Amino acid sequence: MNQEPNHPMVQFKGVVKRFDKLVAVEKMDLDIARGSFVTLLGPSGCGKTTLLRMVAGLEQPTEGDIFIKGRRINDVPIHKRNLGMIFQNYALFPHKTIFDNVAFGLKYRKVAKSEVKARVEGALELVRLPGYGNRKPAQLSGGQQQRVALARAIVIQPDVLLMDEPLSALDENLREEMRREIDNLQQMLGVTTLFVTHDQREALSMSDKIVVMKDGRKQQEGSPEEVYNESANHFVADFLGHSNFLNGTVIGAEGDATRVRLENGGELLAASSQQWFPGDKVEAVVRAQKFQILSDLEVPASRDMNSFPGRIIERSYMGGEVSYFVEQRDKTVIHAMSMVRTRPFRRGEDVVLVVAARHCRLLPKT
Amino acid sequence: MQKSSWRPWALLAPSLTAVFLLLLVPLCFIVVYSFWLRAPTGADIAAFQLGNYKKFAADFFYPSILLRTIRVAFETVVLCLLMGYIPAYFFYRSKTRHKSVLLLLIMIPFWISFIIRTLSWINILGDTGLINHVLVRVGIISEPLNMLYNEGAVLMGLIQYLLPFMILNVYVSLEGIDKSLLEAARSLGCTEWQAFREVTLPLSLPGVSAGCLLVFVLTSGTYLPPMILGGPRNEMIANLIFKRVIGTLDWPFGSAISVVLLTLLIIIIYTYNRYLGINQIFKSLQ
Numbered sequence: 001m002n003q004e005p006n007h008p009m010v011q012f013k014g015v016v017k018r019f020d021k022l023v024a025v026e027k028m029d030l031d032i033a034r035g036s037f038v039t040l041l042g043p044s045g046c047g048k049t050t051l052l053r054m055v056a057g058l059e060q061p062t063e064g065d066i067f068i069k070g071r072r073i074n075d076v077p078i079h080k081r082n083l084g085m086i087f088q089n090y091a092l093f094p095h096k097t098i099f100d101n102v103a104f105g106l107k108y109r110k111v112a113k114s115e116v117k118a119r120v121e122g123a124l125e126l127v128r129l130p131g132y133g134n135r136k137p138a139q140l141s142g143g144q145q146q147r148v149a150l151a152r153a154i155v156i157q158p159d160v161l162l163m164d165e166p167l168s169a170l171d172e173n174l175r176e177e178m179r180r181e182i183d184n185l186q187q188m189l190g191v192t193t194l195f196v197t198h199d200q201r202e203a204l205s206m207s208d209k210i211v212v213m214k215d216g217r218k219q220q221e222g223s224p225e226e227v228y229n230e231s232a233n234h235f236v237a238d239f240l241g242h243s244n245f246l247n248g249t250v251i252g253a254e255g256d257a258t259r260v261r262l263e264n265g266g267e268l269l270a271a272s273s274q275q276w277f278p279g280d281k282v283e284a285v286v287r288a289q290k291f292q293i294l295s296d297l298e299v300p301a302s303r304d305m306n307s308f309p310g311r312i313i314e315r316s317y318m319g320g321e322v323s324y325f326v327e328q329r330d331k332t333v334i335h336a337m338s339m340v341r342t343r344p345f346r347r348g349e350d351v352v353l354v355v356a357a358r359h360c361r362l363l364p365k366t
Numbered sequence: 367m368q369k370s371s372w373r374p375w376a377l378l379a380p381s382l383t384a385v386f387l388l389l390l391v392p393l394c395f396i397v398v399y400s401f402w403l404r405a406p407t408g409a410d411i412a413a414f415q416l417g418n419y420k421k422f423a424a425d426f427f428y429p430s431i432l433l434r435t436i437r438v439a440f441e442t443v444v445l446c447l448l449m450g451y452i453p454a455y456f457f458y459r460s461k462t463r464h465k466s467v468l469l470l471l472i473m474i475p476f477w478i479s480f481i482i483r484t485l486s487w488i489n490i491l492g493d494t495g496l497i498n499h500v501l502v503r504v505g506i507i508s509e510p511l512n513m514l515y516n517e518g519a520v521l522m523g524l525i526q527y528l529l530p531f532m533i534l535n536v537y538v539s540l541e542g543i544d545k546s547l548l549e550a551a552r553s554l555g556c557t558e559w560q561a562f563r564e565v566t567l568p569l570s571l572p573g574v575s576a577g578c579l580l581v582f583v584l585t586s587g588t589y590l591p592p593m594i595l596g597g598p599r600n601e602m603i604a605n606l607i608f609k610r611v612i613g614t615l616d617w618p619f620g621s622a623i624s625v626v627l628l629t630l631l632i633i634i635i636y637t638y639n640r641y642l643g644i645n646q647i648f649k650s651l652q
C-alpha cells in the first residue's frame with residue numbers, strides 16, 4: 001500500500017454515477033486536502049448526497065475511481081473504510097444508550113474495554129454532553145442527538161468525516177450554535193470533512209473550500225471568497241447571494257477596466273480580470289449588497305462609478321439590512337440591499353443606485 | 367371544551383355498540399351459561415353452581431387436552447417465527463418495485479376457504495395422496511407412509527393458516543426501521559450480518575412479539591386443523607368445546623371449558639406483556 005503523505009485525503013477521478021438513465025454525478029474530478037473542510041453546495045437533486053455516499057461506500061460509482069490517502073477504494077466494503085458519517089436525521093440507535101451508541105464503532109475496532117470507556121467519555125465531553133451516557137436517544141433534544149451522532153463519528157478517529165445536511169433538521173437558533181460547534185470541533189481535531197448542504201450561509205461560513213454543483217456537474221470549486229466574489233458562471237453567481245445580471249456589449253478597454261454598452265442604452269464600467277474585445281456579448285454581475293443607494297440629488301460625478309437612476313417599487317425590512325427593488329426607466333428592475341442607515345428610503349421615492357467598477361464583474365454571455 | 371367532550375364518544379358510538387352487542391354480550395352469556403345445570407331432557411336449568419368446572423378438573427383428561435393445546439400453540443409459534451422471519455426479511459430487502467405483489471402473494475391463501483385449504487393436505491399427505499402415490503410409483507417405498515393424523519400434520523395445517531400473520535407482522539416492523547440506522551452501523555465497522563444483529567433484529571422485535579402473540583392466540587382457539595388432519599390423540603381444547611356444544615349439546619359444560627380457556631389466555635397474555643412486553647419494547651423505541 002503506497003500511502004505517501006502528499007496524497008490528498010480524498011480524490012475523485014472522473015467519477016460518474018448513473019441510476020438507470022438518470023445521471024446523478026457527471027465526470028467529477030475533485031481533491032480534498034488533508035484536514036480541510038470541503039462543502040458540496042447546490043440545489044436539491046444536484047447529486048451532493050450521491051457523491052458523499054460514494055465516498056462512504058453506500059453507492060458504487062458507475063465510472064471513475066475514488067481514492068482515500070492515495071489508495072483506490074472502489075472495491076473496499078463500507079465497514080473497512082474508516083469513515084465517520086453524520087446523517088440528517090441523526091440515525092442514533094434507538095434501542096441503545098448514548099454510551100453504547102458512541103462506543104459502537106470502537107466495539108468493532110476491537111478496542112479494549114477500559115480504553116473504550118475513556119474514549120467515549122472524552123468524546124461526550126467534547127460535544128458538551130458529559131454524564132449523558134445512560135440515557136436513551138429518545139430522551140435527548142434534536143440538537144443533543146446530533147451532538148451524540150457527532151461524538152459517535154469522531155470517536156473512531158475517522159479519516160474523513162462525512163456529513164449530509166446535518167443541521168437541516170434543527171431550528172434556526174440551534175442551527176447557528178451547532179454550526180459553530182462543528183466548525184470548532186473540526187478545527188480542533190483537524191479531521192478532513194466533507195459536508196453537504198444546500199444552505200449557502202452554512203457553506204460560506206464553515207468551509208475551506210466550496211464545490212458548487214448543478215445537475216451532477218461541478219460548476220466551480222474554490223474558497224468561499226472565490227466562489228462568492230469571483231463566481232465562475234451565471235449559475236454560481238445566481239445561486240450564491242443576490243445578484244443582478246445586466247446584459248450588454250463590450251465597447252472597449254479603459255485602463256484595467258472594460259466599458260460595456262448595456263441593452264437598455266446605458267453604459268457600465270466593470271473591472272475585468274480577462275481581456276475583452278469590442279463587440280463581445282457579456283453579462284455584468286453586480287451583487288445586491290454592493291450598491292450604494294442615494295437620493296437623486298446627490299449623484300456622484302466620479303468616472304469609475306456606475307449609476308442607475310430609478311424609482312423604488314418594493315422595499316422590505318430584513319433586520320440587518322433593507323432590500324430595495326428599483327425600477328429603471330426602461331422598466332428593468334435592480335435588486336439592491338443596503339445596511340440600515342440614517343434614513344431608509346420609502347417606496348415610490350426616486351433614487352440613484354451607485355456601484356464602483358471594481359464591484360462589477362463580466363461573464364461571457366452564452 | 368364542553369362541546370368537544372361528548373363528540374369522540376358520539377363518533378365511537380357505532381363501533382362501541384357493535385363491540386358491546388357482538389362481543390361482550392355473548393361473552394357474558396357464556397360466562398352465565400357455564401354455571402347452569404344441564405337437564406337430561408328439555409331446556410337447561412338456570413342455576414349458580416360450579417359443577418361444570420368441577421367436572422373439568424375431576425380427572426386429568428380435560429386439563430391434559432388444555433396442556434396439549436398450549437404446547438401445540440407454542441410449537442406453532444416457534445415454527446411460524448422461524449419460517450416467517452426469513453420471507454419477511456427477504457421482502458424487506460428486496461429491491462423490486464413490486465413489493466406489493468409479493469405481499470399480495472402472501473394474502474392469496476386467504477381467498478380460498480380455510481376448510482378447503484386444510485382438506486387439501488389429505489390429497490397431498492394421505493395414503494393415496496400425491497407424495498405416497500409418487501413414492502410408491504417410483505418404487506422407493508412399497509407401502510404408503512403414514513403422514514396424516516398425527517401432530518406433525520396438525521402443525522402443518524396450523525402453520526399454513528397462521529404463517530401469513532407472522533410474515534405480515536414482522537414485515538411491517540422491518541419496513542419501519544430507518545434505513546440510515548443500518549448505514550450508520552455499516553459505516554461504523556459492522557459487516558452486513560453484524561449490522562443485522564445489532565440493528566435490524568432488535569428493532570424488529572415488536573413485530574416478532576406481536577406476531578407470536580397473534581399466532582399463539584389463534585392457535586389456541588382453532589379446531590379445524592386438528593379435526594381434519596389430527597387423530598384422536600391430537601385433539602385440542604377447541605375440538606373439545608366443539609364436541610360438547612355441537613355434538614352432545616352440553617352448552618353449560620362447553621361454556622365452562624371456554625371460560626377456562628379464556629382465563630388461561632388472559633393470564634398468559636398479561637404475563638407476556640409484563641415481561642416480554644410489547645409495550646416495553648415500544649417504549650424503548652420512542
Ligand SMILES: Nc1ncnc2c1ncn2[C@@H]1O[C@H](COP(=O)(O)OP(=O)(O)OP(=O)(O)O)[C@@H](O)[C@H]1O
Binds near residue numbers: 019023045048
Ligand atoms: N437510489 C437512487 N435511485 C435512483 N435515483 C436516485 C437514487 N438516489 C438519488 N437519485 C437521483 O439522483 C439525483 C441526485 O440525488 P441526490 O440525492 O444526490 O441529490 P442531492 O443533491 O443530495 O439533493 P437534496 O439536496 O435534495 O438532498 C436525483 O435526481 C435523485 O432523484
Ligand SMILES: [Mg+2]
Binds near residue numbers: 048049050164
Ligand atoms: Mg441530499
